[in-house]
Amino acid sequence: xxxxxxxxxxxxxxxTLFIAAVFxxxxxxxxDWPLRASIIVLVLGVCGAGLALAQFVVDLRKGKAEADxxxxxxxxxxxxxxxxRLGTRxxxxxxxxxxxxxxxxxxxxxxxxxxxxxxxxxxxxxxGWLISLFLASLVAVFIWGVYVxxxxxxxxxxxxxxxxxxxxxx
Amino acid sequence: MLExxxxxxxxxxxxxxxxxxxxxxxxxxxxxxxxxxGGPAQLAVLLPFAMLMAPVxxxxxxxxxxxxxxxxxxxxxxxxxxxxxxxSQATILDGYPMAxxxxxxxxxxxxxMASLLGGLIGAFFLFASVPVLKPLIRSFGSPELFMxxxxxxxxxxxxxxxxxxxxxTAGIFGVLVSTIGQDEKSGVIRFxxxxxxxxxxxxxxxxSLSVFAIPEVIAMATRRGKVAELTPLGxxxxxxxxxxxxxxxxxxxxxxxxxxxxxxxxxxxxxxxxWFAYAHARQTEKNPESFGTGDVxxxxxxxxxxxxxxxxxxxxxxxxxxxxxxxxxxxLIGFVxxxxxxxxxxxxxxLNFVFVIIWALVFSQVLASILCWMFIKPAAQICVxxxxxxxxxxxxxxxLSAFAxxxxxxxxxxxxxxxxxxxxxxxxxxxxxxxVLGVILGTKMELYLWLSIARYDMGWLLHPGVxxxxxxxxxxxAYPVWRDMRARxxxx
Numbered sequence: 001x002x003x004x005x006x007x008x009x010x011x012x013x014x015x016t017l018f019i020a021a022v023f024x025x026x027x028x029x030x031x032d033w034p035l036r037a038s039i040i041v042l043v044l045g046v047c048g049a050g051l052a053l054a055q056f057v058v059d060l061r062k063g064k065a066e067a068d069x070x071x072x073x074x075x076x077x078x079x080x081x082x083x084x085r086l087g088t089r090x091x092x093x094x095x096x097x098x099x100x101x102x103x104x105x106x107x108x109x110x111x112x113x114x115x116x117x118x119x120x121x122x123x124x125x126x127x128g129w130l131i132s133l134f135l136a137s138l139v140a141v142f143i144w145g146v147y148v149x150x151x152x153x154x155x156x157x158x159x160x161x162x163x164x165x166x167x168x169x170x
Numbered sequence: 171m172l173e174x175x176x177x178x179x180x181x182x183x184x185x186x187x188x189x190x191x192x193x194x195x196x197x198x199x200x201x202x203x204x205x206x207x208g209g210p211a212q213l214a215v216l217l218p219f220a221m222l223m224a225p226v227x228x229x230x231x232x233x234x235x236x237x238x239x240x241x242x243x244x245x246x247x248x249x250x251x252x253x254x255x256x257x258s259q260a261t262i263l264d265g266y267p268m269a270x271x272x273x274x275x276x277x278x279x280x281x282x283m284a285s286l287l288g289g290l291i292g293a294f295f296l297f298a299s300v301p302v303l304k305p306l307i308r309s310f311g312s313p314e315l316f317m318x319x320x321x322x323x324x325x326x327x328x329x330x331x332x333x334x335x336x337x338x339t340a341g342i343f344g345v346l347v348s349t350i351g352q353d354e355k356s357g358v359i360r361f362x363x364x365x366x367x368x369x370x371x372x373x374x375x376x377x378s379l380s381v382f383a384i385p386e387v388i389a390m391a392t393r394r395g396k397v398a399e400l401t402p403l404g405x406x407x408x409x410x411x412x413x414x415x416x417x418x419x420x421x422x423x424x425x426x427x428x429x430x431x432x433x434x435x436x437x438x439x440x441x442x443x444x445w446f447a448y449a450h451a452r453q454t455e456k457n458p459e460s461f462g463t464g465d466v467x468x469x470x471x472x473x474x475x476x477x478x479x480x481x482x483x484x485x486x487x488x489x490x491x492x493x494x495x496x497x498x499x500x501x502l503i504g505f506v507x508x509x510x511x512x513x514x515x516x517x518x519x520x521l522n523f524v525f526v527i528i529w530a531l532v533f534s535q536v537l538a539s540i541l542c543w544m545f546i547k548p549a550a551q552i553c554v555x556x557x558x559x560x561x562x563x564x565x566x567x568x569x570l571s572a573f574a575x576x577x578x579x580x581x582x583x584x585x586x587x588x589x590x591x592x593x594x595x596x597x598x599x600x601x602x603x604x605x606v607l608g609v610i611l612g613t614k615m616e617l618y619l620w621l622s623i624a625r626y627d628m629g630w631l632l633h634p635g636v637x638x639x640x641x642x643x644x645x646x647x648a649y650p651v652w653r654d655m656r657a658r659x660x661x662x
Contacts, residue, residue: 012598019343026346029361037358040616041349048342055335087392094391098384098565102586105569106579114569118562125394125558135559139566147570151222156579 013059020052097121109158111147115140171300171521178525181226182533190227191530194234195537201235202242203549204560209239210496210603211386214378215567217500218574221375221507226526228508233530236497238538240476241285245549248277248469258476260448264461264468271464278546279411280466281473282539284422287415288474289535291426292433292481297528299485304517313630315490315514316618317639319611322492324646325435327604337601344608345615347372355620367580372588374503375575377609380588382496383568385596391561408543414466421451421467422474429475433482433494447475481531488512488524491614496603499610513614 027045030038097117104113119136123129147153155161181187201212213236220228240258247258248265261281268277310318323345327337350361351371362368415422425447432443451471452458461468484501486492491513493499505512510523517524542549572585595602622630630636 011594015594015598015600019339022343023346026361033358033360034356036620037353037356037360040619041346041360044342044346044349048339048346051335051339051342055333055339058335090392090394091388094388094561097391098388098586098589101565101569102582105582110569110573110582114566118566121562121565122558125561126556127558131559135563139563143570146219147574151574153574153577 013056016052016056016059020049020056023048023052105158106156107159109161110155111140111143112158112160114143174521175297175525175528177522178527179529181522182230182526182529184226186224187226187230190223191230191234191533192537194231195238195534195541196234198235198238198534199242199538199541199549202239203245204555210378210382210500211564212239212383213497213500213504214375214382215564215571217378217504217507218375218571220504222574223508225508225510225523228504229510229523229526230530232501232504233527234534234537236501237289237477237480237531237534239497240473240480241282241289241535241538241542242549244278244281244285244473244542248274248281258444258472260444260472261469263448264463264465267462267464268466268469273407273464275546276407276411276414276466277469279408279543280414281411281469282542283412283415284425284470284473285477286535286539287419287422288426288429288477289480289538290532291423291474292430292478293528293531293535294481295430295478296481296484296488296531299489300517300521300524303485303489310514310635311625311633312618312621313626313633314635314639316615316622317636317643318490318492319615319618321639321643321646322486322490322494323604323608323611323615324643326495326607327601328646333599333601336599337604340595340600340602341604341608344605344610345612346608347377347605348609348612349616367578367584372584372609373575373581374606374609376572376581376585376588378500378503378606379568379572380585381592381595381602381606382500383564384585384589385592385602387561387564387568388593389596390557390564394557408546411466415470418467418470421455421470424454425450425471425475426478429478430482432475433479434485435494443475443479444472447471477535484527484531488516488527489514492611493607496606499603499607502610 023045026041027049030041030045033041101113101117104117107113108116115136118139119132122132122135127135182191197212197216201209213232216231216235220231223231243258244261244265247261248269265277265281268274323341324338327339327341328334348371350368352359352369359369428447428450429443432446448461448468448471451467452461455461455467483494483498486494487498487502488505489512491502493502502512510516510520569582569585572581573579575581592602594600595605626633
């Protein structure tokens with residue numbers, strides 16, 4: 001019983017249940033809409049929820065080893081570290097870098113944040129000073145050339161930009 | 171038609187268009203040579219830039235990127251025994267043993283020639299399909315087109331995944347995501363969670379980036395290090411490889427036809443094309459026992475097939491608006507963004523653009539093979555670039571692409587949130603291509619459904635085309651079930 005419960009609560013099955021829940025949620029929300037707007041959502045909701053729950057049952061019956069088996073034919077080769085624990089750590093670390101970068105964008109502004117990210121990531125993951133500086137410059141020149149000179153992009157305000165413009169006015 | 175063909179060629183021969191084509195081919199080869207970087211991931215990153223170009227330039231660039239990945243990914247298959255993409259897995263079986271034997275140059279050269287010939291055969295079939303499909307397409311109405319969209323999603327969902335329920339669910343989930351935003355028919359704002367940002371729906375660029383590009387980057391950063399050690403290229407064999415293709419020209423033609431057919435059928439991608447061709451070669455060629463030990467025919471067969479597939483893939487994408495896989499789906503987004511109308515209309519009103527695409531396909535194949543032959547040594551080094559160079563560059567480009575979609579900072583946050591979905595889908599083996607296809611076709615599907623009901627009430631269900639396509643959809647569902655039952659019976 002305990003094993004079956006653990007299997008049901010695996011990440012794979014929880015994700016399948018999440019998908020089923022999204023379909024059911026869509027059904028509930030669309031129920032009050034006029035038929036023109038709701039018909040496709042209702043059809044999709046019923047089919048999708050049914051299929052997701054069927055997948056949940058199939059995965060439960062298969063067990064973990066078998067459920068891991070199918071690899072979609074379109075998928076590019078899956079890169080996993082040889083040591084699974086190291087792989088998990090690397091994955092979380094990469095997510096932390098991504099979240100950090102996105103959080104940094106409103107603070108520093110997109111061009112500065114991206115250039116800094118490229119330099120810091122490369123430098124802290126084995127790249128030398130030269131290659132890190134080269135890559136960061138490459139990104140900076142790309143942003144300046146394509147986004148500023150060609151596309152004339154208006155960059156959203158950033159804390160750093162506001163501060164600097166404040167000082168300039170003083 | 172001849173006039174449109176000449177117009178298309180003239181438009182593509184403009185310096186700007188040629189420049190974009192050369193850049194696209196170079197990037198496509200580079201991406202193809204890097205496992206996990208080419209194909210849909212690369213297209214997703216580059217798509218927003220292409221959307222800002224003039225139509226002919228965008229077509230030249232996108233076709234350049236999309237059509238030569240299978241030529242570029244031969245480097246890793248032959249030299250490091252790692253498939254650069256899903257279309258070059260079968261090449262390893264004979265390409266790598268050839269490289270170990272000191273015949274890497276011969277294997278690569280044979281592969282470039284086979285890719286070139288296969289690509290040209292694919293382009294020829296795309297060209298030949300125009301007069302054949304023109305009268306057929308004119309007879310289609312909204313009911314048939316609705317059924318086509320349903321068939322496309324079902325095929326891609328069921329056949330691409332190896333996990334049909336997941337594939338189908340992912341496709342339906344994609345269609346559901348496409349309903350986010352204001353419904354044009356009723357004015358109802360659907361699933362906006364109180365955010366005006368969502369009134370226009372979620373940008374397909376963000377979805378493709380988060381589903382294809384970011385998960386691949388995370389996978390690359392997870393594995394770290396170089397892909398593998400490089401096998402030496404060897405000194406001779408370049409001309410022998412070219413000659414091999416002409417000695418086995420019948421094999422090249424047959425496998426190219428396999429590739430074209432796989433491309434035409436929605437849901438069967440490059441990975442299927444190369445294995446089908448490889449299996450076909452083993453079954454039909456003399457001395458099949460030498461396959462797998464470094465037989466050049468084992469390189470020629472998959473390589474001619476996976477490049478011919480590109481031409482076949484464009485037939486349903488252009489003329490029915492139904493992409494056969496993820497790369498074709500992204501191409502479709504790019505074409506629509508620059509003003510093309512993929513679907514039955516294109517053959518009547520934008521035939522010159524169809525020919526720009528065909529010519530771009532032809533020139534891309536020729537250019538890719540020439541570049542590969544010319545720069546075989548430096549290109550071979552690309553496939554061992556380290557992750558600390560690739561990961562930050564791809565992340566930076568992905569974020570810039572996401573921002574370029576609407577020039578709104580919210581898009582960056584949406585990208586991050588959707589990337590979690592893409593990552594989990596990849597991690598748990600949920601096929602991502604049907605999901606993206608569902609998002610792309612969802613809007614059309616809903617529109618065709620409503621038009622059919624408005625024009626014919628429920629009578630559209632009895633249209634002969636609808637019944638025929640209904641049977642095809644039924645067969646799509648029934649075939650895997652029948653196959654499984656037969657396998658179980660055989661096992662019992």
